[in-house]
Amino acid sequence: MKIFINMYVFVVGMIFGSFFNVCIFRIPKKQSILNPPSHCPNCKTRLKPKDLVPILSYLLSGKKCRYCNIKISRRYALVELLTGILFLLVYNKYLIDIATINFLVLISLLIIITFIDIDHYIIPDEIIRTFTPKNRAKIFLDVLKNPLEEYYLFKVDDRPAGIASLAKSHEKNMPDYIGEIYSIYFHPDFWGTEATQKGFQFCVNRLKDLGFSEITIWVLNDNLRAKRFYERNGFKLDGNSKEIKIGIKLLEVRYSKKIL
Numbered sequence: 001m002k003i004f005i006n007m008y009v010f011v012v013g014m015i016f017g018s019f020f021n022v023c024i025f026r027i028p029k030k031q032s033i034l035n036p037p038s039h040c041p042n043c044k045t046r047l048k049p050k051d052l053v054p055i056l057s058y059l060l061s062g063k064k065c066r067y068c069n070i071k072i073s074r075r076y077a078l079v080e081l082l083t084g085i086l087f088l089l090v091y092n093k094y095l096i097d098i099a100t101i102n103f104l105v106l107i108s109l110l111i112i113i114t115f116i117d118i119d120h121y122i123i124p125d126e127i128i129r130t131f132t133p134k135n136r137a138k139i140f141l142d143v144l145k146n147p148l149e150e151y152y153l154f155k156v157d158d159r160p161a162g163i164a165s166l167a168k169s170h171e172k173n174m175p176d177y178i179g180e181i182y183s184i185y186f187h188p189d190f191w192g193t194e195a196t197q198k199g200f201q202f203c204v205n206r207l208k209d210l211g212f213s214e215i216t217i218w219v220l221n222d223n224l225r226a227k228r229f230y231e232r233n234g235f236k237l238d239g240n241s242k243e244i245k246i247g248i249k250l251l252e253v254r255y256s257k258k259i260l
């Protein structure tokens with residue numbers, strides 16, 4: 001089974017690699033990466049599905065265009081193979097995890113950037129723009145369209161000071177009366193001010209108003225500052241912990257408190 005999954009990931013990686021070849025070739029020329037469909041750069045013949053199988057088409061056609069016989073650079077096969085191998089390495093390191101998606105996207109962009117840079121000595125703005133705050137914000141806005149939690153922004157004198165999200169606990173087999181503060185973050189400028197205490201109290205009161213009688217909060221075990229804060233507010237470690245992976249493994253522990 002494990003070998004089967006690995007082969008699957010490798011083949012999917014190579015198919016992506018085949019698409020990255022198109023990106024590497026067309027993005028610097030400001031051509032669409034979707035239209036026209038793949039064709040031989042020399043004779044312009046539109047490639048058929050049998051010409052688009054990563055690596056195999058290249059080897060079986062004798063490393064030449066099947067239609068005009070021009071030699072095909074081994075670079076195309078190399079990019080496919082490299083992408084397949086890197087996808088396989090990422091999958092084996094992080095398995096199915098949010099980190100996997102992050103690293104696959106990052107590796108994909110780096111492969112495209114690297115080969116465009118080799119060919120043209122440029123790194124196209126189109127790719128760099130993927131990393132701008134505006135595009136990152138878009139990812140979060142998409143999440144907010146279908147919220148599973150209530151989100152709050154705390155302001156002090158009209159300046160954003162912190163954010164929080166809360167709802168019924170999403171944990172499996174948790175009774176309906178348990179609410180959870182999923183996230184609460186304050187800008188360091190506001191640490192130790194009454195804004196953090198007010199914001200936190202707001203979350204507790206809001207969950208109480210929603211009818212929950214117990215609240216849980218997960219916190220990184222190393223976040224001593226946050227742990228002290230929750231303890232001062234009457235929360236206690238309830239003995240639950242879990243490992244999370246965001247590139248590295250971290251331990252999270254759960255605090256809870258009855259509020260009725």
Ligand SMILES: [Zn+2]
Nearest residue numbers: 040043065068
């Ligand atoms: Zn051709």
